[in-house]
Amino acid sequence: MSELFFLPSWPPAADALPWYALLLVVAAIAGELVLRWLHLPRLFGWVAAGIVMGPQITGLIDAEILAGMRGVLDVALGVVLFQLGQRVDLGWLRRNPWLLATSVLEAALSFGAMFLVLLAIDMRPLLAALAAAIGIATGPAVALSLTREMRAQGQVTERMLLLTSLNCVYAFIAVNMLLAWLHQEYSDEVLAIVAHPLYLIFGSLALALGFAGATLALLALLGRRIEAQFITVLALVVTAVYVATALKLSLVLVMLGYGVMARAFDTRRRFAAYSFGRLGQILLVLLFAITAATLDLDLLPAGALAGATLLAARYAGKAMGVLALAPASGLSLRKASLLSLTLMPMSGVALILVHDTTALFPGLGATLATIIVSAIVMLEVLGAAAAYFALVRAGEADETRGR
Amino acid sequence: MAHALEFRQSAPLTLGVELELQLVNTRDCDLTRAASDLLALTEKKPHAGEIKPEITESMIEVSTGIHSRHDALLAELQQIRATLVAAADRLNVRVAGGGAHPFQHWSDRRIFDRPRFQHVSQIYGYLAKQFTVFGQHIHVGCADGDDALYLLHAMSRYLPQLIALSASSPFYQGVDTAFESSRLNAVFAFPLAGRAPFALRWSEFLAYFERMSASGIVESMKDFYWDVRPKPEFGTIEVRVCDTPLTVERAAALAAYVQVLCRWLLVERPNRVCEENYLAYTYNRFQACRFGLEGEIVDPLTATRSSIAQDIALTLEAVAVHARELDCEAPLEHIARVAREGNDARWMREKFADGGSLADLVWQQSERFRGA
Numbered sequence: 001m002s003e004l005f006f007l008p009s010w011p012p013a014a015d016a017l018p019w020y021a022l023l024l025v026v027a028a029i030a031g032e033l034v035l036r037w038l039h040l041p042r043l044f045g046w047v048a049a050g051i052v053m054g055p056q057i058t059g060l061i062d063a064e065i066l067a068g069m070r071g072v073l074d075v076a077l078g079v080v081l082f083q084l085g086q087r088v089d090l091g092w093l094r095r096n097p098w099l100l101a102t103s104v105l106e107a108a109l110s111f112g113a114m115f116l117v118l119l120a121i122d123m124r125p126l127l128a129a130l131a132a133a134i135g136i137a138t139g140p141a142v143a144l145s146l147t148r149e150m151r152a153q154g155q156v157t158e159r160m161l162l163l164t165s166l167n168c169v170y171a172f173i174a175v176n177m178l179l180a181w182l183h184q185e186y187s188d189e190v191l192a193i194v195a196h197p198l199y200l201i202f203g204s205l206a207l208a209l210g211f212a213g214a215t216l217a218l219l220a221l222l223g224r225r226i227e228a229q230f231i232t233v234l235a236l237v238v239t240a241v242y243v244a245t246a247l248k249l250s251l252v253l254v255m256l257g258y259g260v261m262a263r264a265f266d267t268r269r270r271f272a273a274y275s276f277g278r279l280g281q282i283l284l285v286l287l288f289a290i291t292a293a294t295l296d297l298d299l300l301p302a303g304a305l306a307g308a309t310l311l312a313a314r315y316a317g318k319a320m321g322v323l324a325l326a327p328a329s330g331l332s333l334r335k336a337s338l339l340s341l342t343l344m345p346m347s348g349v350a351l352i353l354v355h356d357t358t359a360l361f362p363g364l365g366a367t368l369a370t371i372i373v374s375a376i377v378m379l380e381v382l383g384a385a386a387a388y389f390a391l392v393r394a395g396e397a398d399e400t401r402g403r
Numbered sequence: 404m405a406h407a408l409e410f411r412q413s414a415p416l417t418l419g420v421e422l423e424l425q426l427v428n429t430r431d432c433d434l435t436r437a438a439s440d441l442l443a444l445t446e447k448k449p450h451a452g453e454i455k456p457e458i459t460e461s462m463i464e465v466s467t468g469i470h471s472r473h474d475a476l477l478a479e480l481q482q483i484r485a486t487l488v489a490a491a492d493r494l495n496v497r498v499a500g501g502g503a504h505p506f507q508h509w510s511d512r513r514i515f516d517r518p519r520f521q522h523v524s525q526i527y528g529y530l531a532k533q534f535t536v537f538g539q540h541i542h543v544g545c546a547d548g549d550d551a552l553y554l555l556h557a558m559s560r561y562l563p564q565l566i567a568l569s570a571s572s573p574f575y576q577g578v579d580t581a582f583e584s585s586r587l588n589a590v591f592a593f594p595l596a597g598r599a600p601f602a603l604r605w606s607e608f609l610a611y612f613e614r615m616s617a618s619g620i621v622e623s624m625k626d627f628y629w630d631v632r633p634k635p636e637f638g639t640i641e642v643r644v645c646d647t648p649l650t651v652e653r654a655a656a657l658a659a660y661v662q663v664l665c666r667w668l669l670v671e672r673p674n675r676v677c678e679e680n681y682l683a684y685t686y687n688r689f690q691a692c693r694f695g696l697e698g699e700i701v702d703p704l705t706a707t708r709s710s711i712a713q714d715i716a717l718t719l720e721a722v723a724v725h726a727r728e729l730d731c732e733a734p735l736e737h738i739a740r741v742a743r744e745g746n747d748a749r750w751m752r753e754k755f756a757d758g759g760s761l762a763d764l765v766w767q768q769s770e771r772f773r774g775a
Contacts, residue, residue, distance in 0.1 A: 089429050092495040153428070153436035153460075155494055224760065263430070269763035272431040330444050330493040396436060 019065050020072070024282065026053060027289040041388055043145050046285050047380055050292030061293055069290050076287035077141070077348050078241035078255040079276060081168070084140045085259020086274070087147075087161045098329035103163050106321025106343070107136050107170045113317035117309050118371075126185075127364065130178050131306075131371050134353045135314045137171035138164045139345030141291075142384045145284050146391060154396035156335050160342035160387070163322075165256055168349045172252050175353045176200055179360055186361075204249045208257030211240045215262050219270045233274055252349055291347055295377050296369075303374030310375050318343045341390035345383035347376055408612060408624070410548030410605055413638030414469075416666055416729070417544035418476055420658050421466040422647050423457060423537040424487070424772075425499045425765075432765035434461035434507045434535070437496045444490040451482035458519065459535055461507075463487070463498075469544070473662070473734050477655035481774075484651050488773050497769035500654075501747070502572030502586035502646025503536045505761045530593065536586040537647040539569060541658045542639040543665050548605025550669070555599060555631045555640050556676045557668040558661075559684060562630055562644050563691035563700050564718065567711045568738060569645035569657055570695050571747035574761060583695030583748040586646050587688070595621065596628040597685075601678045608633070630688075644688075649747045649771045652737070659734035664718070666725040673721065679703055695746055715742040 027049035031042030038044070053060045093100040114135045118128035143164045147157055176197045183193045215236050222228045237258070244254040262271055276283070300307075319340035326336030354372050358365025391397045428435040438460045445454050453466045465483045470476040484498075491498050524531040545551035570583035582588065590596050602608045615621045624632060630644045642661055648654050667673065674680075682703035690698030696712040709717075719726075719739055726735045755764050 087430060089495055092429070095492045095495070155437075155440045158428075158495060268759050269432070269766055270760060272760060272762035330490070332443055335440075395439070 019061060020069070020286065023049070023053060023061065023289050023293075024285055027285050031285070041146055041149050041384070043142065043149070043284075043288050043384055044381065046288035047292040047384075050289035051295070051297075051380075053289075054293030054295075056293075056295075056297045066290065066294055069286075072286060073290050074245060074251060075238055075241050076283040076290070077352070078244075078251055079237055079280060079283050080141045080144055080287060080348070081165075081252060081255035082237050082240075082259040083276060083280065084144055084161060084165050084168075085256045085261075086263050086271075087144075087158075088165045088256075088260050088263070089162075090260065090264055092162065096329055098325055099159070099162070102322060102325040102329050103166045105325060106163065106318045106340075107167055108317075109321040110314045110317030111136055111174065113313035114310050117313040118306065121306060121309055123306065126178070126182065127367060130175065130357060130364070130368055131310060133174035133178055134171055134350050134357075134368070134372055135310055135346070135375070136167050136174060137346060137349040137353065138167045138318075138343045139347045139349075139383060139387075140164055140168060141284065141287050141348050142345035142387055143342065145288070146384070146387055148281075148284075150388075150391060150397035152391045152396045152398070154394060155331055156339050156342060156391060156394040157396050159331070159339050160391075163339075163343060165260070167343070168252055168256060171349065171353060172250060173201070175357065179357065182361060182364075200250050201253065203247065204244070204253035205257050207240070207244060207247070207249055208254050208261055211236055211254075211258045212261035212265060215258075216266055216271065220268075229274060230277075233271075234276070234279070252352060287348065291351065292380065294351075295380065296373055297377060299370045299373045300377055303370035303372075304378075306371040307374030307378055310371060311378060314346075315340070315344060335394055338390040338394045342387040344379065344386045346379050347383075350376060408609060408635050410545075410551065410633070410635040411638035412546060413544035414471065415544055415546045415550070415669070416662055417469045417471050418473075418658050418662050419467055419469050419542040419637075419639070420476065420480065420654060421464060421540040421542075422480075422500070422651070422654055423462055423464050423539075424647060425501060425504055425537055426461045426463060426491070427497045427499055427504070427765055427769065429495050429497055432497070432762040432769070434459075434504050435496060436460040437491075437494060438463050440494055441487070441490050441496065444493065445486055448486075450486040451479050454483065454487065458523075461504075462535065462537065473655060473659040473729070473731050476658060477652065477734075480651040480655055484772070484774070497766070498772055499765060499769040500571065500647045500649040500772050501537060501751070501765075501768050502570070502584055503575045503589070505574035505751075505764055506577040507535065508576065527593065530589075533589050533592070536572065536589045538586065538590075538643060539645040539647045539654050539657065541642040541645065541661045542634065542637060543642070543661060544637075544639050548608070548633070548635065549603065551633045551635075551638075551640050552603050552605060552608060553676060554665055554668060555633060556601065556603065556680065557672075557674060558631055558640070558642065558664065559598060560674060560680055560702075561664055561718065562642075563687045563698065563711055564715050565642065565657065565661070566644050566646075566688065566691035567695045567698060568660070568715070568741050568746060569648050569653070570692070571646040571649055571751065573748040573751055574755070574764070577761065579752070579755075582693050583698075583746065584646050584692045587644065587692050590628055593628045595626055597630065598681060599627070599629050599632060601681070603676070646747070649750070649768055650774065651772075652774075653741070653747070656734035656737040656741075659729070659731040660738045663722045663726045663729055663731050663735060666729060667722040670725070675704065695748055696742060712742045715739075 027046040030045030030049040034040050034045035035042050055063050111132045114132035115128050118131055143160050180193050180197045218232050219229055240258055244251050322340045323336050326333055350372055354369050357368055426437040438456050455464045457464045467479045487498050566584055572584050572586040575585040600611050631640055631642050634641045645657055683701040687700050698711045699708055700711050700714045701708045726732050754767050
């Protein structure tokens, strides 16, 4: 034993709490600086802090620590998806069917465009299709974070949130259909081909339904007690993330579905005022910083061309879809073009889909990751900036925010 | 200046109604930024009435044309409602009546009309934002300025009735205010709120206005936030005490009641109109805001007191002939029912006590506005 045994060891163990605290403090300060000096949303600061502290630049937070943060990252993403789900009103699609048409069209057009250009740069059809399917997804965390921070309200904001959540679902379903098809190429286990996607989709929806029902029942029992409501719902949401992972269901579908159903079945509006408040903000900071730290910048040289091509096609498809049906759905062309900008961000959900693919087909996953991660790296700042610009130009941001 | 305030003649007893309406989201039913998106939709097609922006993005004002009959006024209000509700549905926004939003926080309000708001805000500070309240204004046509001033002062005796009948703002900033109309408290805070000075000749009124404008206190009639004010450019008096009711049917019934009252006051001249009428004015008005139909109304000339509900019942008897003349029996039956069974404020308190949340209350208000 060393004579200095009473001194703590350095660096602290990988799973230790201080790393979260460090990441949070640096990210929070960076966020405030970005807001004060550049007058931009805090999330740019959070992303910058994550990249700088991550293994790629300073290595202050290394890959081992990041791996240990996986659980918290899942919870943070789960809470974001849940909140996004809460903001989705399926009744709106019924009252304004052109909106549903817009959503399907922009997803289909962007998928088609991405698929074709990836084929054109000589990518294998299957890989191109998978990358295009993942590219349908738009960034839930950016949408939610900007809406919260700028207290954005209005048609561009509401439609951004709605289309974003639908896009996450489309991407999930498209990727899993392609994976099932892949299964069939590589093996003849019919059960796995059919049963896996069905288990993922219906299992996830059933779990979401169960949690939504339990949440509403508990809220009814608790009455108008804000503190008790807050703790209960938080506990249920964290549990849902854990159960979804344990049952190998889809985190995206479970948490989005949970949020949507909890709102849809809340006929007495007990749940309407529920907010994750400051805790939601902390989870957002962690989500942005950790995700940014995980991004593998080394993939960029290899994937830059494919990534950029994918992004250009993706934006073109989404913009065409949104613009084509704008008048029919009650949106001016000006606002529709701003809306298409808000659909640029892509991150958390796309990364999860890459992760899922890699788990099933490691070789394929590596190539896929090169393209998608490159695209995400390029979008990390650009996408959020476009969305921010769009919300400000639409006049939906609160100009007094942060003062 | 006097020229600008020349009283334009208008057909006596014609009606026009303005309603300030709430725009709320479907998620938590808080006020939301939707006026300009909604206007962009309603402007595309020709529609009945006028739909205009107000000072904040979460408020919209609708106004009818000029009507001599209640049924035509009601029909137009219903058409405007249909236009609004259809557009709001496409945008996932809800339209609701009510004199104040039950839980909005005024510091969150987004402003539609910047220059005008900046000006108002500079003068009034937080009062300007607190002024996110929603009223019904009823215009009554007058043959000349003298008639308008007579009606204005003769009506003052009946304003507590109108306040109690229309009251629909019991909740404000998340709490039960104990008032039936908390909205009027926000209005009273302004320095030029209250009653018009006592003058029965238009020339006297002009002299008063010129003194006020020469001393720089006001620039135009718009600077007066009076409960009833003359609107010389329309040739009307404008009754401004009513909260926006939860339904357009009630808004039309209130307008019809005002029309019948005016005819009665003009034809029968039942009361002496004098400055003494105003002795109990603020007391009665407070009673109406605080206790609604159960409030007390004091007649300072006879020193008698009764409940506002009883006072309405007596007035309805007195004006019955005029209601028949104007074909207003149905809307006055509506008014009598409100006096007997309770106003919108009472309905709102009952719904909230029923177990839901304030968000749920706003949702139900918006359902009632649709006519569901």
